[in-house]
Amino acid sequence: MIFDPVFIRLKALFLDLCARFFPEWVVMLASIVISAVVILVMGPVIMMYLTLLERKLLGRIQNRYGPNRVGIWGLLQPVADGIKMFIKEDIVPAHADKIIHLLAPVVTVVPSLMVFLVVPFGNGMTAVNLNIGILYFVAISSITTIPIFMGSWASRNKFSVLGGMRAAAQMISYEAPMTLAIVPVIMASQTLATATIVESQGGGFGMNWFIFTPWGLLGFIIYFFCAIAECNRPPFDLPEAESELIAGFHTEYSGMKFALFYMAEYMNAFTLSAIAVTLFLGGWQGPFLPSWIWFFGKTFLLVCVMIWFRGTFLRFRVDHLMGFAWKFLLPLSLINILIAGLWFLTPAIAAWALTAGLVVASFFVFVKLNKTFVPEKRTYVLAD
Amino acid sequence: MEILTLAAKIGAYALMTGVLLFALGVVALRNLFHSALCLAAALIGIAGLYLFFRADFLAAVQILLYVGAVMTVIIFAIMLTEHLSGKTTIQHNRQSLPAFLGIAALVTVIAKVILQTPWPVTQKALGAHTSVEGIGTALMTVYVFPFEVISVVLIAALIGAVIIAKRENPS
Structure with a gap:
């Protein structure tokens, strides 16, 4: 495979060039700066084109074209949007807490960018191969509630505070099943490092992905639902439900500050899909094509599924949302850990039958237990 | 190489100063929400210190538990109590002198224990990576x-x- 390590070769070439002219510490710094710059540029660029992809796909779902005026196929639409955001007036409410109102959108981008550090974009293309990679991801994504709190509190607006409260309740609830859904993968690969998790899914033409096991499939579904809830996308977009809360926690933001909230949301959608690919869909593993093409292909496929969900499903009700996390996903993810344990203890064919049966049985049991009470259909007889 | 070590040292001391300043903000600021945010910043700074001392697992758990869980609950509580979140509250009362004396005694005891403990500084312990x-x-x-x-x-x-x-x- 010639094209596989092309980015690694480019970086090595540049560092070699540096080493001829500069002392050793400059080369070390350059190595860090290159990775940092690539990530800092890639995050916003991915976000820009995700907005375009989303609008195009949603347009197709709703039987219209989507943006097609700026550039060929509307390819320059994100640039036009960026310019528009920059020249919009920056409005700060009179009674807002000025400093925190300014800080919130800035802080909110930081955790979304930091997750990019541990994403394995290809074979040997992890920016920092931390040996606690997945734990780092869980820890960083647990901070994201605080900037939302800051923004909603500093705005001094009822809708903002309501949106902030909803965001926090939702994120805390969905964090628990998400973390528990990751546990079987850690059990299977015996490591927390993202690069090693991907490597343990190789073998058999690089198609030995965890999603092809019963516990992997269940874990992936739980993780993916929680991921959509974590980045506040429809059908879990209660924190910014337009019909109820105007715009939720970013009601009082305009111009570039609003764009930063938007950017964090789209970068979260990308990184959460990327981590889902890493954990369950074999990361960069796959036959024939270069590793980074496999990785980006799978990640954008998941992003497209998220957009498809947005175009298809209706928004949850608050109590349904909480019930779904605590009464359905959480017990299912706990049972999934048990099923994964059985998978490793029993021999091959028996394991398949046993775990697949258990997954299906527990799924239907929890669906049955969660059946909401529907009152009998009433008929009203009109008075004569 | 020496320049990098020096930079790391300066960075660590800057981090410690930052943590102390934020900790001071927790007890000195008049707005409870600001205090809570300072506490979050101080806890993140402490996680950074753990990272600097190569205890990366501890750093991740510190952020996950203290910043992700405990701080969220604290801020939630502050935002739910409407009359606390907007107003300014004075953080000291008449008992601040006895409290200061008590804290001073506690700090002395802890410092004494730290200084008297024979820390095993061996080459192996220094190179250890938890x-x-x-x-x-x-x-x-x-x-x-x-x-x-x-x-x-x-x-x-x-x-x-x-x-x-x-x-x-x-x-």
Whole structure:
């Protein structure tokens, strides 16, 4: 495979060039700066084109074209949007807490960018191969509630505070099943490092992905639902439900500050899909094509599924949302850990039958237990 | 290389200063929400210090538990109590002098204990890197009893919380 390590070769070439002219510490710094710059540029660029992809796909779902005026196929639409955001007036409410109102959108981008550090974009293309990679991801994504709190509190607006409260309740609830859904993968690969998790899914033409096991499939579904809830996308977009809360926690933001909230949301959608690919869909593993093409292909496929969900499903009700996390996903993810344990203890064919049966049985049991009470259909007889 | 070591040293001291300043902000600021944010910043700074001293597992757990869970609950509580979140509150009262004396005594005792403990500074201990595997093995072998006790306590707390929340008012 010639094209596989092309980015690694480019970086090595540049560092070699540096080493001829500069002392050793400059080369070390350059190595860090290159990775940092690539990530800092890639995050916003991915976000820009995700907005375009989303609008195009949603347009197709709703039987219209989507943006097609700026550039060929509307390819320059994100640039036009960026310019528009920059020249919009920056409005700060009179009674807002000025400093925190300014800080919130800035802080909110930081955790979304930091997750990019541990994403394995290809074979040997992890920016920092931390040996606690997945734990780092869980820890960083647990901070994201605080900037939302800051923004909603500093705005001094009822809708903002309501949106902030909803965001926090939702994120805390969905964090628990998400973390528990990751546990079987850690059990299977015996490591927390993202690069090693991907490597343990190789073998058999690089198609030995965890999603092809019963516990992997269940874990992936739980993780993916929680991921959509974590980045506040429809059908879990209660924190910014337009019909109820105007715009939720970013009601009082305009111009570039609003764009930063938007950017964090789209970068979260990308990184959460990327981590889902890493954990369950074999990361960069796959036959024939270069590793980074496999990785980006799978990640954008998941992003497209998220957009498809947005175009298809209706928004949850608050109590349904909480019930779904605590009464359905959480017990299912706990049972999934048990099923994964059985998978490793029993021999091959028996394991398949046993775990697949258990997954299906527990799924239907929890669906049955969660059946909401529907009152009998009433008929009203009109008075004569 | 020496320049990098020097930079790391300066960075660590800057981090410590930052943590101290934020900690001061927690007790000195007049707005409870600002204090809570300062506390979050101080806790993140401490996680950074753990990272600097190569305890990366501890750093991740610090952020996950203290910043992700505890701070979120604190801020939630502040935002739910409407009359606290907007107003300014004075953080000191008439008991600040006895409190200061008590804290001074505590700090002296802790400092004395730290100074009197013979820390085993060997080459091996300096190069040691606390790995996740090491912590996991220790929890499952040597420290399995305290580990299990903590699990039981946590389960009890969980069930207790559910029972308190479920109690229905007769009215």
